[in-house]
Amino acid sequence: MILIHPYAKTLQNGKQNPKNYPYWKELIGLISEEIIQIGVKGEEQLVPDFRKNLPIIELRQLIKDCRTWISVDSFFQHLAWSEGKPGIVLWSVSDPLIFGHAENINLLKDRATLTPNQFLWWDFTEYNLEAFTSPEEVLKCL
Amino acid sequence: MPKVLCSVATRGRYFTTLPLVLQAIINQTQLPDKLVIFDDNNEPNDMRKEMIYQYFFQMLNIKGVKWEWLYAEKKGQHHIHQQANRMGFDWVWRVDDDAIPESNVLEQLCSHIDTTVGAIGGSVLTMPNVFDISKSTGKIKDIDSEPNIQWSNINVTNEVEHLHCSFLYRAGIHDYNLGLSRVAHREETLFTYGIYQKKYKVLVVPNAITWHLKAKGGIRSETKQEMYAHDEQIFRNIVGLSNKTIVVLNSGLGDHIVFSRILSDIPNPVVFTCYPEIVPGRSIAEAQALFGNIDQYNIYGKMDQWKWKDSLENAYRKLYL
Numbered sequence: 001m002i003l004i005h006p007y008a009k010t011l012q013n014g015k016q017n018p019k020n021y022p023y024w025k026e027l028i029g030l031i032s033e034e035i036i037q038i039g040v041k042g043e044e045q046l047v048p049d050f051r052k053n054l055p056i057i058e059l060r061q062l063i064k065d066c067r068t069w070i071s072v073d074s075f076f077q078h079l080a081w082s083e084g085k086p087g088i089v090l091w092s093v094s095d096p097l098i099f100g101h102a103e104n105i106n107l108l109k110d111r112a113t114l115t116p117n118q119f120l121w122w123d124f125t126e127y128n129l130e131a132f133t134s135p136e137e138v139l140k141c142l
Numbered sequence: 143m144p145k146v147l148c149s150v151a152t153r154g155r156y157f158t159t160l161p162l163v164l165q166a167i168i169n170q171t172q173l174p175d176k177l178v179i180f181d182d183n184n185e186p187n188d189m190r191k192e193m194i195y196q197y198f199f200q201m202l203n204i205k206g207v208k209w210e211w212l213y214a215e216k217k218g219q220h221h222i223h224q225q226a227n228r229m230g231f232d233w234v235w236r237v238d239d240d241a242i243p244e245s246n247v248l249e250q251l252c253s254h255i256d257t258t259v260g261a262i263g264g265s266v267l268t269m270p271n272v273f274d275i276s277k278s279t280g281k282i283k284d285i286d287s288e289p290n291i292q293w294s295n296i297n298v299t300n301e302v303e304h305l306h307c308s309f310l311y312r313a314g315i316h317d318y319n320l321g322l323s324r325v326a327h328r329e330e331t332l333f334t335y336g337i338y339q340k341k342y343k344v345l346v347v348p349n350a351i352t353w354h355l356k357a358k359g360g361i362r363s364e365t366k367q368e369m370y371a372h373d374e375q376i377f378r379n380i381v382g383l384s385n386k387t388i389v390v391l392n393s394g395l396g397d398h399i400v401f402s403r404i405l406s407d408i409p410n411p412v413v414f415t416c417y418p419e420i421v422p423g424r425s426i427a428e429a430q431a432l433f434g435n436i437d438q439y440n441i442y443g444k445m446d447q448w449k450w451k452d453s454l455e456n457a458y459r460k461l462y463l
Contacts, residue, residue, distance in 0.1 A: 009394070056419055075396035082399050098445075099396075099454055119446040 001034045002142075003062060003069035003087075005076035007043050011123045018115075018125045019073045021090045027070075027135035031142065036062065038076065070138065073099055080104075088141055092131035094118060105141045107133040144232035144255060146248070147313070148174035151219040152239035153182040156189065159240040159355050164198045166242045172249035173207050174235060180222040182214040218324035223333070227313050228447070235310045236330075241266060242353040243308065250350035251310040254299065260316075260342025261334050263309035264350025266292045280304070280346065282335055282381055296348045305334040305344060308352050314447065316340055321376060321434020323369035328377040335381070336438075372434075379432040386412040389462060390429045390439035391421055397441060400454050408462050 008019040021027075024046050028035060037050040038059065054062070056079070063069065063080050069087035071077045073094045080087050081101040088105045089096065093115040096106035108114075113131035148167055152160050167177060181189075189195040189211065202209045214222050226234050233255065235248055251262045273289035280291045280302025292306045307330065316336040322329055338344045380388075389411050391398055398420040405411065405421060413423030414436075429436050437443060444450075445457050 075394060075399065078396040078399040082402065098450065098452070117446065119442040119450075 001036060001066050002031065003036050003038055003066045003071075003080075004028075004046070005038045005069065005071035005074055006046060007039055008072050008074040008122075010042075012121070013123045015123065016127045018093045018122055018127045018131075019091075020127075021072050021092075021132055022129055023132065023135045027138055030135055030139045033067070036066070038062070068142070070142070077101070077104065088138060090133060090138065092128065093122070093125050107138060107141065109133050144252075146174045146233045146235055146252065146310070147226060147229055147231035148177045148235045148237060148248070149180065149223065149226035150177070150237050150239055151180045151182055151214070151222040155239045156183075156187060156192075159242070161194055161198070162242050162355075163237060163239055164195075166245070167237065168198065168201050168205065168207075169245050170243070170248045171246050172252055173205060174248060175231065176208040176210070177202060178210045178212060178226060178229070180212050180214040180219075180225070182216055182219065182222060184216065186213050216324075218322065218326040218329075220318040220320060220322050220326040220329040220333075223329070224318040224320060227318065229313070231313050233310055234313050235308075237308050237352075238354070240355045241308045242355065244351045244353075247350045247352060248310070250347060254345055254347050255310075258343050259312070259345060260337035260340065261305055261309055261311040261344045263292055263305040263307075263334075263344075263346050264348075264352060265294065265296050266307045266352045266354050267295075268293065268354040268356055282331075282338075282384060285331070285381075291346050295351070296346050299345055299347045302344050302346050303335055303338045304331045305346070306330060307354060309334070311337065312342065315342065317438035319376065319380075319433070319435055320437060321430075322373045323366075325366075325369045325373065327370045327373035329373075332377060332380060335384075339384075376432070376434040383412055386410050387462060388429075388433070388439075389413045389423070390426065390433075390436045391415045391417075391423075392426050392429075392436055392439065393441055395420065397454065401458050403455055404458050404462065407459075411462075 006024050008017040011017050028046055035047045037047045039052055041052045060083055063083045063085050069080055072090050077089045086103050089100060091106060091108040092113060095114050095118050096108055098118055100106045113128060115125045223236060247264055254262045273293040275289055275291050275294040278288040278291045282303045290306045291302060319332050334344055387408050387410055391401055395417055398417045402421050413421055414426055414429035415421045415423035416426055441457055444461055450457055
């Protein structure tokens with residue numbers, strides 16, 4: 001079983017978070033294993049098993065039980081790291097050298113897409129469709 | 143040579159002690175790289191029109207000292223000093239607008255700079271008072287029971303825990319508490335004690351005398367007692383936790399998870415947290431109430447200030463260890 005955490009925190013300005021991966025549906029279509037989606041109410045459901053608003057203790061248990069996981073840069077990658085379970089992080093504008101963990105596979109297409117100031121609210125960063133790794137490249141790492 | 147900024151915060155003293163202070167700065171045996179005058183007057187004047195100030199500005203130009211006259215935000219001198227603290231200089235020499243340094247003061251203070259030192263002060267003599275400091279320790283626990291060591295002639299270099307009035311400090315290693323009121327009561331004590339808590343030496347040194355004239359007016363000319371009481375309470379709250387490492391996690395869930403990796407390395411922590419299920423502790427609202435302002439614990443603000451390239455975990459280590 002694979003866990004996916006597709007969405008970073010909703011922005012205050014209502015725009016799409018620039019860390020959100022745009023090709024989840026294509027990626028999910030390439031994966032033949034059971035997938036459980038982790039997220040919160042209001043996020044788009046991508047697979048039949050979508051578990052919303054789970055308490056931390058249940059998330060920790062799911063992380064223990066999964067083979068691996070795929071996530072955008074969100075709290076989830078830190079939680080899985082703290083549980084000692086390596087996975088794949090899909091990066092775009094935030095810097096994996098600052099916010100990532102070497103134990104994971106950190107997929108960043110090009111450091112040129114990183115936002116110059118890493119420490120402001122993400123509301124000020126434009127969404128860039130070109131910043132993300134293709135689903136085929138992600139699958140190779142899975 | 144480290145770059146030194148001289149900052150002067152002024153209010154209500156255009157034609158009393160401020161000209162004496164500027165003259166004294168211009169006559170230093172070691173000049174600062176830049177002088178910034180922060181004008182916190184309610185109705186500021188354009189001092190370029192005043193003859194005596196015209197001469198000061200010409201002298202600074204001739205001596206090659208950059209200078210700037212900035213109109214401050216009228217929030218108090220702690221905001222002014224914090225601005226100076228972040229101006230990109232290695233050291234800041236803060237001089238009150240009624241404190242007249244003798245000509246060797248900056249040179250003497252600078253002669254004690256080394257990598258272990260965070261702040262250096264000399265004598266600050268307030269006439270006609272002469273205090274017996276022979277038993278003063280300069281420790282924060284004795285602040286209510288002893289005269290400040292800087293209130294008399296200092297004969298030997300000593301390590302202390304806090305400084306008063308005018309001193310030289312290493313810029314950017316600690317923030318002024320911006321939660322204090324406009325009178326900024328105890329601001330320099332809190333600031334220098336924070337430098338001491340960050341394991342830098344805080345020194346008082348001989349042969350560096352500043353004459354504190356305590357003229358009418360000044361940056362603390364507010365008279366509202368509740369402002370002093372407010373600031374005193376913040377001071378007491380912080381000093382009351384002096385044997386603890388104050389940790390304020392006003393950030394996201396992921397940040398708490400990363401921080402939790404270093405918690406066990408922090409000596410005697412008292413934690414204020416947004417996610418007690420990840421990092422147990424007291425509430426952020428309580429931290430705000432106790433300390434007045436918690437900006438200095440903002441890990442993202444710190445990483446921005448440090449132009450950080452390393453990991454978030456190591457940023458937390460730099461902030462708290």
